[in-house]
Amino acid sequence: MGKGEYLGEFEQMVLLALIRLDDNAYGMTIRQTIQERTRRPVAIGQVYSALDRLEHKGFLSSRLGGPEPIRGGRAKKLFRLTPAGAAALTHSRGMMAQMAEGLDVDGVESV
Amino acid sequence: MGKGEYLGEFEQMVLLALIRLDDNAYGMTIRQTIQERTRRPVAIGQVYSALDRLEHKGFLSSRLGGPEPIRGGRAKKLFRLTPAGAAALTHSRGMMAQMAEGLDVDGVESV
């Protein structure tokens, strides 16, 4: 990958949330997924600005979903990972894995 | 980020390099380790500024090594991980692991 094509930490989390949420990935569910899994508070604006950046870079795409018949159920902006996004994620994770390879860093790794 | 609670991607790499290099961790070797393992070019200034920040946050400590009898062998500033740094690293990695848990994201995981 060329320059400036690396993913930040939070961006990686967003992409991982996309994969997990599949067809139900939009701002609120992405935020919720990250909060629940990491147990850290996430401001909603942060999610959307990461999504913007990632879309600009071609790492995800968006489409507008229909409104749902529940109170407040307005139309959602749904996101999905692109092939380029998947590749970038794999690459970033690979680099980190290489850095950690062979080290005892996450507690006991293999019991 | 924000309040310096979380580690950025590059900061994690620096801490992992420290562990790997043990008693031989200083600017140049840290840079080299990251470059070799990730196959991405790393500017030396970036390494030192990350080291500065991490030291300020108490995630690593430094001491001055003695000069060595080789041409240009001036004194090195040696770094080592603190317990707080180890904890922060484990925590960051744990959050990412939680995000990825159960997903098929790194190709075939167990070949």
Add this chain to the structure above:
DNA sequence: TCGTATTTGCTCATTTTTGCAGAAGTATTA
């Protein structure tokens, strides 16, 4: 049914922190 409250969801502006790049400076040996 009108108006307003409530809920879900999104946008925008701003600041702080990290990432990145290269030039400059320092200490040491040849």
Add this chain to the structure above:
DNA sequence: TAATACTTCTGCAAAAATGAGCAAATACGA
């Protein structure tokens, strides 16, 4: 004085983080 190994400084770009406010939908009482 020159070469080498290493560190520091400076400036800008990108990412992370915060917070306020806008928009669209349903609920519900007057």
